[in-house]
Amino acid sequence: MKETIQDLKSRRSCRAYTDQKIEENVLDQSLEAGSYAPSGMGKQSAVMVCIENKQVRDLVAQLNAQIMNADIDPFYGAGVVVVVFADTRVNTYRDDGNLVIGNLLNAAHALGVDSCYIYRAREVFKTPKGKELMKEWGLSEDYEGIGNVILGYGKPEGKKEAAPRKENYIIKVR
Numbered sequence: 001m002k003e004t005i006q007d008l009k010s011r012r013s014c015r016a017y018t019d020q021k022i023e024e025n026v027l028d029q030s031l032e033a034g035s036y037a038p039s040g041m042g043k044q045s046a047v048m049v050c051i052e053n054k055q056v057r058d059l060v061a062q063l064n065a066q067i068m069n070a071d072i073d074p075f076y077g078a079g080v081v082v083v084v085f086a087d088t089r090v091n092t093y094r095d096d097g098n099l100v101i102g103n104l105l106n107a108a109h110a111l112g113v114d115s116c117y118i119y120r121a122r123e124v125f126k127t128p129k130g131k132e133l134m135k136e137w138g139l140s141e142d143y144e145g146i147g148n149v150i151l152g153y154g155k156p157e158g159k160k161e162a163a164p165r166k167e168n169y170i171i172k173v174r
Contacts (some may be wrong), residue, residue, distance in 0.1 A: 007106060009162075014154035022079070027113075051080065088144050101147050108151055114153060119147060121145030126145075
């Protein structure tokens with residue numbers, strides 16, 4: 001139990017990655033942990049698309065950068081991008097997708113893999129090219145991009161110390 005709490009408190013977003021590939025069994029464990037996230041009424045509305053193919057990863061990165069009008073790699077060089085989608089026909093779809101993302105981030109850290117939650121999945125997959133990719137992956141237009149989780153092994157400069165917790169973060173009503 002103490003390890004779990006320590007992992008939750010010590011995980012940090014990483015914004016610079018090495019080229020080292022994640023071992024398949026480690027990646028699979030992270031994805032499996034994502035699939036065990038809580039979901040509204042147990043409906044499991046979320047779907048994870050794990051992109052390891054460099055061409056596809058670079059295309060999704062380019063689409064994400066275009067949304068920002070920036071000429072950067074919004075995935076910070078990470079080799080794996082997990083796009084989390086959820087079925088909009090389920091009332092709790094956004095919450096379900098974000099809980100999957102939380103599990104992915106925390107599981108990766110527990111397994112020694114660095115990660116970061118990257119936004120703009122919704123915008124990327126509303127574009128014509130994004131919709132085309134969704135179709136290739138077997139996802140109907142009932143699905144919406146919730147977020148991207150990048151995974152890899154971080155460079156030391158990619159992580160910062162935790163900011164101090166803000167005052168009044170916790171309000172107890174007794």
